Amino acid sequence: MTELTPPVAMPVLDALELLERGEITIQGRITTASNATLYCGIELDGVAAACVYKPVVGERPLWDFPDGTLAEREVATYLVAAATGWEPVPPTVLREGPMGTGMVQLWIAHDDSFDIVDAINSGRSRALQRMALLDAVVNNSDRKVSHLLPVVGDLPEPEPHVYGVDHGVSFGTENKLRTVLWQWAGDPIPDEGVDVLRRLAGLLEQDLGERLSRLLTTAEVRAARRRVQRLLAKGKFPMPPTDWPAVPYPPY
Known part of the structure; x- marks a missing residue:
């Protein structure tokens, strides 16, 4: 072998x-x-x-x-x-x-000893809050627990870094956000998130938008721009959809 x-x-x-x-x-x-x-x-x-x-x-x-x-x-x-x-x-x-x-x-060697479910349920993880905002931007329709990989690292940190993987069903033109990260639904987007959205809005009109156009359809790139603008206009994390399952199945 x-x-x-x-x-x-x-x-x-x-x-x-x-x-x-x-x-x-x-x-x-x-x-x-x-x-x-x-x-x-x-x-x-x-x-x-x-x-x-x-x-x-x-x-x-x-x-x-x-x-x-x-x-x-x-x-x-x-x-x-x-x-x-x-x-x-x-x-x-x-x-x-x-x-x-x-x-x-x-390939990420994640830390199995860290309780990612507890971190999700607590609603206090900045790393997971950032992931929730990214998912809203890319319209991720399959954010399962197993797609979140915590890495504790060698230095003492208040929380681990968390990587997200498996994003093949993102960027749909319709609202198809399905995720286990609804803990911030309706909450104000923090200042760091607003700053990132503003940066993304500019980049999507420039080089980032051009690079995405080589990977996605024109309609999908336009929809991504609209999602960023909508998030900035509302200033809040999105609420769960009412016409689409809000949580992927299975959630893990």
């Missing part, structure tokens, strides 16, 4: 270079995933790390996302997440791999 390449934490720019240029070796498959999700090693100039590779060829068609691919939506979410400055999504790229074009993302 091939020994698995272990996850490695690294600076974002180093991770992106590795993901974009490294040689990918498939080492296993995540059998619980609904689409092809492969555990891989990736190596460049003697530096190796674990990554997840989701080839487009392994995607199942979805009636409510008829255009584009899940891989493109994953990368689009990363681009928006990166623009927030919060690093809520692991470094992610779209590239060719052993099974064709797909999403390649740095």
